[in-house]
Amino acid sequence: MELLKFSKNPKQNKMILKLGSKGKDVKNLQEFLEIDADGIFGKGTEASVKKFQEENGLVADGIVGPATIELMGTISTDNSETMYNESGLTINKFYLPKGEYNEGPIQPEYLFLHHTAGWNNPYRTIEQWGRDNRGCIATEFVVGGQSIKGNDDQYDGEVVQAFPEGNFGWHLGKNGSRTMHVNSVGIEVNNFGYLTNGKTYAGTVADESQIIELDEEFRGYKMWHKYSNEQIESLRKLIIYIADRDNIDVRAGLPALVKQHGAKAFEFNSDAYYGKVKGLWTHTNTRKDKFDMSPQPELLEMLINL
Template identity: 40%
Template sequence: MKTLKLSSKGPLVKQLQLLLNILPDGIFGPQTHQAVLFFQKSQNITVDGIVGPVTWSLLYDGWEILNNPNNEEEIYSEYYLPNHGYHNQPTEKKHIFLHHTAGWQNPYRVIDDWGERPHKIATEFVIGGQSIHNDNTEHDGKILKAIPNNCWAWHLGIGHQPLHRESIGIELCSFGRLTKGYFEKEENGKPKIIKRDKNTYFTYVGQEVNPEQVEELNKPFKEFSYYHKYSEKQIKALKTLLLHLANKHSIDIREGLPNFIRKEGVKAFDFIGTKKCINSPGIWSHSNVISYKDDIAPQEGLVEMLLGL
């Protein structure tokens, strides 16, 4: 493939611009140059604004996922909620919200649990993970679709707002925040230490976590420095799903949280309120619309993936 740089023109520049999801005018100007720099930085390759063999190869990796000729069933498996588990009202989707389950690794059990509840609370997709005991990866990276036909369920906890029905929710199976050296819970309205071991990581329900399943953040997020790590297979599956949904629903997945990360760093995961999300279609985190939520956590692998979209 021919090398392209500032001032290049022609059909190949248009192809580059389509891959970068910017206006394809066939002129390699400042906007295209900036988009190439962002892409190269996100992929941890030489950031020079010149599109050579390495940059072309990485661009086409994403393009092949986005335009995969395989059918949807090869991206995810259908495991639908019972009819009472969702609103049978197809809607146009403008947003994607990322969650984690604060629980175990099996996506089938997550959906089964939702189906047993009387309320229509669920996300459209669930991505399986790995056991906190590091002894089971059967469902790691497995994508299940729980809600059919562009229907929806409550998943944000923000009341009767359009973000519920106009967004696609994706859950990563993960326990979320962890404590190191102790486990505490409330008794009579006050925190009480239940377990103490300086070399052990605990979930919020007191389960011990294998150290290989722990991510230590550079800065605390929602007052916690340790989180159950999103696996490589989960992040890869999430990227594949995001690219698929972007193509299917015409959602610009570079907007929202990814763009906000470029401007604010990991502060982009903090609470910003529903108004900004409504006015900015794209990808957002549950923590962006509920101040006490900590899903999704700004883990390194997740941030790199989002910046590479």
């Protein structure tokens, strides 16, 4: 999948986009930058380009020349960057730079589910991990979603791999077992999490289509950003894929507890915290201060039917 695609070959045509440029290529650029896409390169687009250039170590002149185009176009549709399996799951590869994840080998025995507390673009999530200064914080997989505004489902259910199999990122924070942290696979689902008065923690108003109300409060909240049907289905396929790949019993842990306790299975669990039960867990099982993931009924149904 391409995040940025020009109507001409930029290397052959030496294309330059700058203040005053217009057309389809400007619109594609604006969509890549996640700003209003009107096809007109104005002051706002220039400012967004400069920000991108600053964040990526380029000269921040606001002009989209060959160096900027090459960096923006790092994702291609080449089949070598996409993997398919018999279940119909498609995994797009968009790897972090070396040094932004820990190199293995590892012996995966656990699988952890997270949500990002952010926007819907899985590629942008991985890019942010690569630019931050927190070290090797990442999960192997990210599942794209729908915009909280209800106006963008381009990445809904899209599965992206952030680093090669057999490596790991720090994704659990403080817990009772370093061995579990090293030997666990992580999945992030693009989702904002809890809502207050219809707004995210950042103040973004959620479209009604993106809101789900739980029967009971979870971690102090009843209103949450809804995991989409496509996300849950992709998550199901991905869980099964990882279970087969790494020989992890994904019916143990959280799914087994959901069958017994329903939504309450998502609360803190000492067996999960200390790594005593190998299998599938979510971040809230090991941390009382986390909110990922929420016990949405459709998610519960998927887990008990693995």
